[in-house]
Amino acid sequence: MALSTIVSQRKQIKRKAPRGFLKRVFKRKKPQLRLEKSGDLLVRFHPFSGWEWGTGEVHLNCLLFVHRLAEESRTNACASKCRVINKEHVLAAAKKSRG
Amino acid sequence: MADHNPDSDSTPRTLLRRVLDTADPRTPRRPRSARAGSCALGTLMWLWNLRGTGLERLRARRALLETASPRKLSGQTRTIARGRSHGARSVGRSAHIQASGHLEEQTPRTLLKNILLTAPESSILMPESVVKPVPAPQAVQPSRQESSCGSLELQLPELEPPTTLAPGLLAPGRRKQRLRLSVFQQGVDQGLSLSQEPQGNADASSLTRSLNLTFATPLQPQSVQRPGLARRPPARRAVDVGAFLRDLRDTSLAPPNIVLEDTQPFSQPMVGSPNVYHSLPCTPHTGAEDAEQAAGRKTQSSGPGLQKNSPGKPAQFLAGEAEEVNAFALGFLSTSSGVSGEDEVEPLHDGVEEAEKKMEEEGVSVSEMEATGAQGPSRVEEAEGHTEVTEAEGSQGTAEADGPGASSGDEDASGRAASPESASSTPESLQARRHHQFLEPAPAPGAAVLSSEPAEPLLVRHPPRPRTTGPRPRQDPHKAGLSHYVKLFSFYAKMPMERKALEMVEKCLDKYFQHLCDDLEVFAAHAGRKTVKPEDLELLMRRQGLVTDQVSLHVLVERHLPLEYRQLLIPCAYSGNSVFPAQ
Numbered sequence A: 001m002a003l004s005t006i007v008s009q010r011k012q013i014k015r016k017a018p019r020g021f022l023k024r025v026f027k028r029k030k031p032q033l034r035l036e037k038s039g040d041l042l043v044r045f046h047p048f049s050g051w052e053w054g055t056g057e058v059h060l061n062c063l064l065f066v067h068r069l070a071e072e073s074r075t076n077a078c079a080s081k082c083r084v085i086n087k088e089h090v091l092a093a094a095k096k097s098r099g
Numbered sequence B: 001m002a003d004h005n006p007d008s009d010s011t012p013r014t015l016l017r018r019v020l021d022t023a024d025p026r027t028p029r030r031p032r033s034a035r036a037g038s039c040a041l042g043t044l045m046w047l048w049n050l051r052g053t054g055l056e057r058l059r060a061r062r063a064l065l066e067t068a069s070p071r072k073l074s075g076q077t078r079t080i081a082r083g084r085s086h087g088a089r090s091v092g093r094s095a096h097i098q099a100s101g102h103l104e105e106q107t108p109r110t111l112l113k114n115i116l117l118t119a120p121e122s123s124i125l126m127p128e129s130v131v132k133p134v135p136a137p138q139a140v141q142p143s144r145q146e147s148s149c150g151s152l153e154l155q156l157p158e159l160e161p162p163t164t165l166a167p168g169l170l171a172p173g174r175r176k177q178r179l180r181l182s183v184f185q186q187g188v189d190q191g192l193s194l195s196q197e198p199q200g201n202a203d204a205s206s207l208t209r210s211l212n213l214t215f216a217t218p219l220q221p222q223s224v225q226r227p228g229l230a231r232r233p234p235a236r237r238a239v240d241v242g243a244f245l246r247d248l249r250d251t252s253l254a255p256p257n258i259v260l261e262d263t264q265p266f267s268q269p270m271v272g273s274p275n276v277y278h279s280l281p282c283t284p285h286t287g288a289e290d291a292e293q294a295a296g297r298k299t300q301s302s303g304p305g306l307q308k309n310s311p312g313k314p315a316q317f318l319a320g321e322a323e324e325v326n327a328f329a330l331g332f333l334s335t336s337s338g339v340s341g342e343d344e345v346e347p348l349h350d351g352v353e354e355a356e357k358k359m360e361e362e363g364v365s366v367s368e369m370e371a372t373g374a375q376g377p378s379r380v381e382e383a384e385g386h387t388e389v390t391e392a393e394g395s396q397g398t399a400e401a402d403g404p405g406a407s408s409g410d411e412d413a414s415g416r417a418a419s420p421e422s423a424s425s426t427p428e429s430l431q432a433r434r435h436h437q438f439l440e441p442a443p444a445p446g447a448a449v450l451s452s453e454p455a456e457p458l459l460v461r462h463p464p465r466p467r468t469t470g471p472r473p474r475q476d477p478h479k480a481g482l483s484h485y486v487k488l489f490s491f492y493a494k495m496p497m498e499r500k501a502l503e504m505v506e507k508c509l510d511k512y513f514q515h516l517c518d519d520l521e522v523f524a525a526h527a528g529r530k531t532v533k534p535e536d537l538e539l540l541m542r543r544q545g546l547v548t549d550q551v552s553l554h555v556l557v558e559r560h561l562p563l564e565y566r567q568l569l570i571p572c573a574y575s576g577n578s579v580f581p582a583q
Helices: A019-029 A053-079 A087-098 B011-020 B029-055 B056-066 B070-086 B087-104 B108-117 B124-130 B135-140 B142-159 B171-197 B207-216 B219-225 B241-261 B269-279 B284-292 B294-307 B317-340 B346-363 B368-375 B379-396 B402-415 B421-424 B428-441 B446-451 B463-467 B470-494 B499-526 B533-544 B552-560 B564-567
Strands: B572-574 B578-580
Touching: A019 B470, A019 B499, A053 A087, A053 B552, A087 B317, A087 B499, B011 B108, B056 B421, B142 B446, B171 B552, B171 B578, B294 B446, B421 B463, B470 B499, B499 B533
Parallel strands: none
Antiparallel strands: B572 B578
């Protein structure tokens, strides 16, 4: 499965998108909707022509969101000169992005 | 006639003689004779001038020109040659004047050709001695004549190409070959002439070369007229083999040292590995490592993990164990941060493979208690095994496997006592895995253990599994999925985080997913669809400001997603006129 790609980082994270999770969440929230393209994997061109078709972009969106949130939280923490990110920092960041 | 003037023109004279003897009075280039005559004169003077620079061939050329009219100029040529040999410019000039009238009968082309065909009589070395004394005094005088002869001189080269070395070949077909050959000769001669010009003395020029070099005249006129424009050939120095070898030796000294010392692709492991190895047997590094370790979460998770696995063990031992593991983890991290290859890369990989295999064998059935019980004797290895196993586990993948994986990992660790390095083989992936693994099994005791840890307590995933077994279906997978993003959050933050902060992140993510689904629904409905398509996603990202006119979706995909996803998401053309994914 998709493994961490960056070599030089201190900690490595799974880069695989939790496809099942995303689909499940989507289904729960909006059972009437369908997530596209997850099933049309007939063109088995690629060994990976499997899972992440429809949810790849959703996953990307989540990634970017988390990324922005983390950056913002880090900025807040640095601004308050704490070595640790507190929930206040995270809250502030969330409020800023989501209003 | 002065056949062999010892001082200088023995060679050209002999040539001239030969030419005269063999010269064909026919003049195939009659119409050109007039031009040839003037050109011949020009080249004659030019050769004369060039001789000042020490070019024998110029003299030879002049000789050729002089022989343009062998019948009438024979005597004159000889006089001219003699004059040259004696360094009498006036003779040359007179010869110039005289020759002009007599050159019309034979074209320089033929003459040159004949001369070229004849082999040189003198040795190659002969001209050197002859040439040297001559150039100096002659160099001055030609200047006057150069300008007048410039046009003439320039014209001659044009005529030269047609002439070839083939004796007596005047057929047009042959001429083509001669042309080609002569052009080549020209090139060769030019190169030689250029190299010789600055030298001032064409000492090394043999007669043949001098003959051949006659074709290089095209360059000469320019240099003679405007010395500044002359193309100076690069000064060619003989290769100093000694210096070269010395340089080789000097340079070769340095690399071997490096090569011998650093047999590994990365030298950093040398720094990191000692930490790794030392962390196991002794815990003095722990404190230092923990302090420096920003990823305190991992160490703490490993701590609580160990705690859980060996409840029967004294807290101190466990704490020490945790510390060891932490140190080990830290060691891993430090090594991983520096490097991806180490001396023990192979054994490391093998160890990891073993770990994975064993994990697969053991499956999920092993209970944690059993594993912890088995762990008793092999604490040290367990630390390694933990890391290994967890890492190998991580490679397996899922959250569910974490719990049983930990236990099986413990057993595996005990089974594999001597593979401390193996864990560090894939430090990066292993780190994540171990973190992942320890997250799940770490229960409330983790808190107690965490307090013992010097580093900041970090754990994230306490709530989901070990505490409650009730709302499993909904909460667990949901939290498990969220945990993935929470981990990503902490990774992007690059700073230690409080547990509460992580919980906050969870909530934010929850809300975010809600918003996301709503937006997607709206977009799909707007497009009159019931299925969410990638276009909706793109629109969403555009609204979020992630995708702009400058930054496209594909760019983001390439930046943030691993290659496998990139291949799936970005249409790419493949062989057979097919595009994947299909558009």
